[in-house]
Amino acid sequence: MMAVALSLIAALVNFSREQAKITADSRPNSEVIDSYRDRFRGLRAILPKQQLMGYVSDLEASDPRYFSTLLAAQYALAPHILAETLNREALRTAGYMLLPERLVETSDCSWVVGNLTNSLTDSGELARRYRLRLVRDFGKGVVLYRTAR
Amino acid sequence: MTALGWIWSVGSALLLGYFILAWILPTRNVTWLQMGFRLSAAAGLGFGVSSVTYFALGLFTNRTILAVLAMDAALLAGTTTAAVAWRRRYRGPAPTPRAARPEGRMIALLLLAGVVCGGIPLARYWYANPYGGHDAIMIWNLKARFLAQTDPSWRGASSPWLVHGHPDYPLLLPASIGRCWLYSGEQTPVAPVFFAGGFAFSALGLLFFGVSMLRGVASGGMAAAVLLGTPEFLEQIAIQYADIPMAFFVLAALMFVFLAEREPGARGRLLAVAGINAALAAWTKNEGLLFLLVAGLGYFAASAFLDGPKNALRRVVAFLAGALPVVLVVVYFKIVIAPSNDLFEHQSVWTILDRGTNPSRYVQIVAALGNLLCSFSTGFACPLLALAVAAVCFGIRVEPEDRKAVQISSAIMGALVMGYFLIYLITPKPLGWHLMTSLNRVCVQAWPAIVALSFIVIGNPVQTFADRGQLLNTSWIASAQP
Numbered sequence: 131m132m133a134v135a136l137s138l139i140a141a142l143v144n145f146s147r148e149q150a151k152i153t154a155d156s157r158p159n160s161e162v163i164d165s166y167r168d169r170f171r172g173l174r175a176i177l178p179k180q181q182l183m184g185y186v187s188d189l190e191a192s193d194p195r196y197f198s199t200l201l202a203a204q205y206a207l208a209p210h211i212l213a214e215t216l217n218r219e220a221l222r223t224a225g226y227m228l229l230p231e232r233l234v235e236t237s238d239c240s241w242v243v244g245n246l247t248n249s250l251t252d253s254g255e256l257a258r259r260y261r262l263r264l265v266r267d268f269g270k271g272v273v274l275y276r277t278a279r
Numbered sequence: 280m281t282a283l284g285w286i287w288s289v290g291s292a293l294l295l296g297y298f299i300l301a302w303i304l305p306t307r308n309v310t311w312l313q314m315g316f317r318l319s320a321a322a323g324l325g326f327g328v329s330s331v332t333y334f335a336l337g338l339f340t341n342r343t344i345l346a347v348l349a350m351d352a353a354l355l356a357g358t359t360t361a362a363v364a365w366r367r368r369y370r371g372p373a374p375t376p377r378a379a380r381p382e383g384r385m386i387a388l389l390l391l392a393g394v395v396c397g398g399i400p401l402a403r404y405w406y407a408n409p410y411g412g413h414d415a416i417m418i419w420n421l422k423a424r425f426l427a428q429t430d431p432s433w434r435g436a437s438s439p440w441l442v443h444g445h446p447d448y449p450l451l452l453p454a455s456i457g458r459c460w461l462y463s464g465e466q467t468p469v470a471p472v473f474f475a476g477g478f479a480f481s482a483l484g485l486l487f488f489g490v491s492m493l494r495g496v497a498s499g500g501m502a503a504a505v506l507l508g509t510p511e512f513l514e515q516i517a518i519q520y521a522d523i524p525m526a527f528f529v530l531a532a533l534m535f536v537f538l539a540e541r542e543p544g545a546r547g548r549l550l551a552v553a554g555i556n557a558a559l560a561a562w563t564k565n566e567g568l569l570f571l572l573v574a575g576l577g578y579f580a581a582s583a584f585l586d587g588p589k590n591a592l593r594r595v596v597a598f599l600a601g602a603l604p605v606v607l608v609v610v611y612f613k614i615v616i617a618p619s620n621d622l623f624e625h626q627s628v629w630t631i632l633d634r635g636t637n638p639s640r641y642v643q644i645v646a647a648l649g650n651l652l653c654s655f656s657t658g659f660a661c662p663l664l665a666l667a668v669a670a671v672c673f674g675i676r677v678e679p680e681d682r683k684a685v686q687i688s689s690a691i692m693g694a695l696v697m698g699y700f701l702i703y704l705i706t707p708k709p710l711g712w713h714l715m716t717s718l719n720r721v722c723v724q725a726w727p728a729i730v731a732l733s734f735i736v737i738g739n740p741v742q743t744f745a746d747r748g749q750l751l752n753t754s755w756i757a758s759a760q761p
Binding site: 159160163179180182197200201204205208209210211212213 | 408410432440443
């Protein structure tokens with residue numbers, strides 16, 4: 131019993147240390163997810179299901195925040211699927227190892243979700259860059275576009 | 280609806296697991312160790328089977344709450360009826376529970392206090408970060424958001440368009456979480472947290488009660504303490520990855536293999552339960568497919584070597600019979616819904632051979648494993664050192680009735696480790712990156728089973744110092760003759 135007690139005490143001391151370390155490392159994840167769920171709530175409610183959505187952002191693929199903001203937007207919008215519309219090579223060069231199996235052109239999707247991380251970015255400017263038509267601005271940097279055809 | 284949905288979602292899964300076990304393994308009286316083992320095994324089994332049926336329902340119809348409720352109620356009623364009817368006809372000897380020795384209960388209470396104390400920092404972590412780690416958010420919980428849908432949009436969980444989505448990943452954990460969300464009516468992070476903690480707690484219980492039944496409560500207590508003191512294991516619980524459920528099913532399969540050797544009269548049924556658990560591992564992660572394969576083949580090869588091919592074949596048939604229902608779902612998922620696999624797609628035989636014959640890759644994998652084993656011990660808790668100290672202090676002492684099971688289990692675990700090694704050898708991904716991001720998790724999947732195996736082989740402290748064999752009572756099920 132002494133052996134079990136000693137093993138257990140060692141385990142618990144370590145347990146506290148480990149948990150404190152992990153807690154300190156990973157707090158931002160939840161804040162990002164919560165804020166994205168809140169930002170995209172209005173858009174999520176009106177999007178047609180089972181359609182592939184394009185995704186555009188004011189961040190460049192080489193920006194370290196690009197990938198995490200895309201993932202957070204995808205989480206917030208599920209079960210709608212965001213298709214990565216940037217160049218695969220650009221992402222790979224930027225160091226992303228786990229790319230989607232398929233990438234599409236923005237023009238392949240009827241609907242395109244815009245994620246503006248900078249409050250100064252003009253949603254119209256993004257529309258012009260990707261040749262999109264602005265459908266609705268939901269505020270907080272969330273915009274819905276249609277492909278201009 | 281939320282509270283009621285929660286209670287039904289969790290309660291029906293637990294009861295389903297319990298009655299499946301009661302149906303396959305009838306018994307009359309059980310000791311507290313046997314009951315603890317049965318409850319721990321039933322929890323994982325119930326969640327696993329519920330996730331399979333929940334997923335399968337979606338293949339045939341929209342998963343409305345009424346449809347899921349009707350299916351779950353029918354399943355529960357069916358297994359309960361079967362278990363009760365089987366138990367009435369059961370004429371096997373009823374093992375008389377012996378009074379537990381006070382120190383046995385003390386150790387169990389000590390461990391329980393340890394789990395409660397350990398749960399406080401874990402709860403603190405989950406309070407601060409309820410969504411878990413990166414892969415929990417972007418793979419498991421993201422897929423769960425798809426699987427909580429009532430319409431066919433759940434198939435998006437395996438869409439090749441998903442960024443970081445791993446379309447071919449099996450769906451045990453997402454389907455379990457999705458089912459819970461559907462019943463509760465809201466997608467809160469409480470469900471993933473519950474499953475992370477639930478599977479970890481069940482694995483700990485399975486280890487403690489299983490080793491206690493086989494080798495005594497002192498050995499079980501030490502095994503559980505070693506697992507509790509493994510930093511990598513704790514980290515995986517906190518970040519809610521699917522490696523903990525996978526570890527549970529690997530451990531459960533192995534424990535039932537041991538019990539099958541202890542109970543020749545119930546061997547077929549115990550092996551069937553081992554098969555279900557191995558198949559559920561395959562429904563949890565792709566590595567589980569490897570485990571299912573090596574468990575089936577390893578068991579057959581080792582049994583054939585020890586008992587002859589005829590006996591081995593009979594046992595493997597029992598193992599596969601248990602695994603079959605779940606395997607059918609996994610095969611359908613792999614062939615129809617998620618046919619691609621990022622490790623094997625676009626790989627030719629020549630590129631595989633080229634990687635497999637590159638000596639530098641062998642060196643890199645061995646070096647990474649060495650580094651990981653060194654980092655397995657941090658701070659006060661050194662699980663590998665604890666195993667070594669226990670082996671030195673209490674010696675190696677395999678019970679004669681466990682000898683075959685030890686050989687078979689060692690063969691299975693050895694084959695599993697070899698399988699992991701081969702996967703790393705031929706991976707098309709950059710090897711350094713692949714090792715860095717997955718080797719620790721792969722080790723965690725096998726770790727509880729390795730700890731169990733170790734403490735079954737290491738001598739019982741009580742027996743070592745004084746021969747008090749009365750603690751052992753493993754005849755928890757006897758041959759069930761209707």
